[in-house]
Amino acid sequence: MTVREEIEQLKKEKNAVILAHYYVRPEVQELADYIGDSFYLSKVAVGLKEQTIVFCGVSFMGESAKILNPGKTVLMPDARADCAMAHMADPETIRRMRETYDDLAVVCYINSTAELKRCSDVCVTSANALKIVKALPNRNIFFIPDRNLAHYIAQMTPEKHFVYNKGFCPVHEQMQVSEIRKAKEEHPDALVLTHPECPEEVLEMSDYVGSTSGIIDYAEKSDASEFIICTENGVRYELEKRCPDKRFYFTETEPVCEDMKMITPEKILHVLRTGENEVTLEETARVEAEEPLKRMLELAR
Ligand code: 13P
Ligand code: SF4
Numbered sequence: 631m632t633v634r635e636e637i638e639q640l641k642k643e644k645n646a647v648i649l650a651h652y653y654v655r656p657e658v659q660e661l662a663d664y665i666g667d668s669f670y671l672s673k674v675a676v677g678l679k680e681q682t683i684v685f686c687g688v689s690f691m692g693e694s695a696k697i698l699n700p701g702k703t704v705l706m707p708d709a710r711a712d713c714a715m716a717h718m719a720d721p722e723t724i725r726r727m728r729e730t731y732d733d734l735a736v737v738c739y740i741n742s743t744a745e746l747k748r749c750s751d752v753c754v755t756s757a758n759a760l761k762i763v764k765a766l767p768n769r770n771i772f773f774i775p776d777r778n779l780a781h782y783i784a785q786m787t788p789e790k791h792f793v794y795n796k797g798f799c800p801v802h803e804q805m806q807v808s809e810i811r812k813a814k815e816e817h818p819d820a821l822v823l824t825h826p827e828c829p830e831e832v833l834e835m836s837d838y839v840g841s842t843s844g845i846i847d848y849a850e851k852s853d854a855s856e857f858i859i860c861t862e863n864g865v866r867y868e869l870e871k872r873c874p875d876k877r878f879y880f881t882e883t884e885p886v887c888e889d890m891k892m893i894t895p896e897k898i899l900h901v902l903r904t905g906e907n908e909v910t911l912e913e914t915a916r917v918e919a920e921e922p923l924k925r926m927l928e929l930a931r
Pocket of ligand 2: 653688712713714715716741799800801802862887889890
């Protein structure tokens with residue numbers, strides 16, 4: 631039996647479903663039942679009929695799925711696959727901000743640990759952050775952990791007062807204006823599509839800024855036929871699948887999230903066979919982290 635056949639068989643035997651983020655390897659995306667960005671995957675994770683969720687992504691994604699589905703088994707193909715940004719805030723600073731500012735909402739990007747979610751009022755993803763921040767009654771917003779997404783949302787919500795945190799995504803942070811200019815010189819007709827985790831100066835030179843799904847949808851619907859993609863290179867697989875007649879270029883230093891690339895078909899097979907790498911959370915922590923996630927799902931509806 632091939633790895634794929636064995637995975638399919640075990641999925642049936644164990645009543646399992648595979649979820650994958652667009653940043654994982656193409657061969658993993660091919661095995662997934664659901665592929666999407668963080669917002670789509672958090673919605674999909676609620677209400678699945680299968681008992682076991684194999685989450686092909688980094689740890690905050692599996693954790694969020696477990697927080698929202700305490701009765702299900704969530705397995706991570708590689709337990710070491712983590713998001714550096716998810717740890718770039720701290721509960722002590724959040725407590726201090728709450729003491730400093732009246733009328734403060736702690737808005738937590740879903741790319742964060744369960745511990746940070748517990749200290750927050752609402753979660754957001756890059757796809758729904760603007761809608762949710764606008765919907766909040768609070769004027770003061772402490773946005774954790776990502777400073778780049780925070781600045782992007784702040785620009786579009788002048789009625790709010792933002793307090794910034796210092797976190798960033800090491801993959802998107804390294805996007806260079808000079809490399810994008812070079813790509814533009816080589817492909818002058820290409821539109822620049824950018825993820826809001828990129829630095830402000832990169833967003834400023836972009837034709838479109840949006841989540842991973844937003845970028846893919848934009849490219850699909852656009853009349854243009856060439857695009858410079860400023861996000862993790864895993865999106866190439868879905869872009870080329872949906873738009874076989876369009877051309878997609880990346881910067882010379884292609885952005886790669888090494889943690890997302892740790893997931894392989896063999897590791898999916900291994901956890902399906904063994905049940906290893908199950909996500910577990912202490913119940914009080916889970917319940918407290920569930921509140922901001924549920925609020926996100928309600929406000930984004
Ligand atoms: P989205 O899935 O919201 O586009 O976020 C990108 C990302 O960095 C996920 O880790
Ligand atoms: Fe985290 Fe960045 Fe990797 Fe997304 S791309 S998982 S934000 S390190």
